[in-house]
Amino acid sequence: MFIEDLPMWGYVGDIEDEDEILGEVEGQSHTYLFPHLHFKLGYNKNQIVSAAVTTERDRRVDITNVNKPTPVQFSYSVEYFEDDLPWRMRMTRYSDSRFLPGSFEIHWLSIINSFVLVLLLTAFLTIILMRVLKNDFSRYMEIDDSSMEEEESGWKLIHGDVFRFPQFPVLFCASVGTGVQLTIATLLLLGLALTGMISTTRRGSILAGMVILYCLTTTVGAYISTRLYFQMNGKNWVRCVLFTAGLFPVPTSFVFMWVNTVALFHGSTSALPFSTIFTIAAIFALVALPLTVLGGIVAKNYANHDFNAPTRTTKVAREIPTEVPWYRSRFVQMVVSGFLPFSAIYIELHYIFASMWGHQIYTLFGILLFAFVLLLVVTSFISVALLYFQLAREDHRWWWSTFINAGMTGLFIYAYSFFYYFHRSGMTGMLQSSFYFGYMSIVSFGFFLMLGSCGFHFSLLFVKHIYSRVKCD
Numbered sequence: 001m002f003i004e005d006l007p008m009w010g011y012v013g014d015i016e017d018e019d020e021i022l023g024e025v026e027g028q029s030h031t032y033l034f035p036h037l038h039f040k041l042g043y044n045k046n047q048i049v050s051a052a053v054t055t056e057r058d059r060r061v062d063i064t065n066v067n068k069p070t071p072v073q074f075s076y077s078v079e080y081f082e083d084d085l086p087w088r089m090r091m092t093r094y095s096d097s098r099f100l101p102g103s104f105e106i107h108w109l110s111i112i113n114s115f116v117l118v119l120l121l122t123a124f125l126t127i128i129l130m131r132v133l134k135n136d137f138s139r140y141m142e143i144d145d146s147s148m149e150e151e152e153s154g155w156k157l158i159h160g161d162v163f164r165f166p167q168f169p170v171l172f173c174a175s176v177g178t179g180v181q182l183t184i185a186t187l188l189l190l191g192l193a194l195t196g197m198i199s200t201t202r203r204g205s206i207l208a209g210m211v212i213l214y215c216l217t218t219t220v221g222a223y224i225s226t227r228l229y230f231q232m233n234g235k236n237w238v239r240c241v242l243f244t245a246g247l248f249p250v251p252t253s254f255v256f257m258w259v260n261t262v263a264l265f266h267g268s269t270s271a272l273p274f275s276t277i278f279t280i281a282a283i284f285a286l287v288a289l290p291l292t293v294l295g296g297i298v299a300k301n302y303a304n305h306d307f308n309a310p311t312r313t314t315k316v317a318r319e320i321p322t323e324v325p326w327y328r329s330r331f332v333q334m335v336v337s338g339f340l341p342f343s344a345i346y347i348e349l350h351y352i353f354a355s356m357w358g359h360q361i362y363t364l365f366g367i368l369l370f371a372f373v374l375l376l377v378v379t380s381f382i383s384v385a386l387l388y389f390q391l392a393r394e395d396h397r398w399w400w401s402t403f404i405n406a407g408m409t410g411l412f413i414y415a416y417s418f419f420y421y422f423h424r425s426g427m428t429g430m431l432q433s434s435f436y437f438g439y440m441s442i443v444s445f446g447f448f449l450m451l452g453s454c455g456f457h458f459s460l461l462f463v464k465h466i467y468s469r470v471k472c473d
Contacts, residue, residue, distance in 0.1 A: 012034055037053055
């Protein structure tokens, strides 16, 4: 129960003469209901800063016999008292309660452990890649022109195909632009929550802030996607803008309509009223869509449309080797690229799930921001490392593969949601399942786009860098 976004908890009843450990009944057990609640509210000036609820055992009602109708009269009382606790510090009294994530020491230790693992992984990949690339550069620089055709191998051999643009460029550019937009919106949201500009204790404030920030950052997403589309020599830029505008909101709308329909069918109060739905739709139509079009127009008229590839692309695509070891297959790459970043955020993910679905209050937004940046860094390094191995086996189709590899962590997050649902949440029924798996699919899709775009941009910088360092005909 919440009053002014302050959580309260108490007993609604009791069972006597029952073994709490073994669940066995000793003699004749009795089940009692507490029909009276006493609320004790503390105020500082004109703001509620503390809340508690208690019951009175003397006014309990025996409801042991479920076959016999028992009249119950429910009542409540309220007591106000002056409290000197400042409003901004009102959540400090809940630090030892089960509404907040427990074991902060273990929490910090897990984060530090993940950070050390990420540093070791990053240093290992950096050293390996630098040594390998240094040897490659030395070998390619020593090759004279007469023996160029005979000696070329590895990633230098596909210099005429590596900058061949991918299939479905409209969808690819829209995915990259939407991913950048979601990343910026998430960073802004965590920053505002960390500085206290968004109330993290007020229910719904985080979600409302994300909706507003998403609408305000649509200009960025449209600008990034349209600029990349023009760099790929695209002509139908309006189609790219429309894809960018609907890539994330359209799936979200379908999931929301399904979840809200299930809630209405079950008569749940969690179903949003028509006025709220109309408000969100109006914000999207009057704010997000115009800003998306504005971003596309700015990219069309003012952005740099030159891709600036360091090598020329041949007219005929080079054949890709089909025989590769199993550990270099696409499936193995996708598993590795998803599992390693997921392992860096696994502990933090548990607390986030407990906050979202376990009715706890999350307050450690500084650690959450750090974990999110950590996830972006690990994903970028893993994507670059796997990209090098892909280019070394002379496979130049790296655009979509890099984006998908980097976004695979979103799929691992969705897979973890199944584990949490069946082993940690205690949720059952059609209503709870629809809410849980529906909204988790949207969250996982958002992570897929964010991490995919991040991995692609770092991979693009890496490819341009290594091919600009060697001499290519």
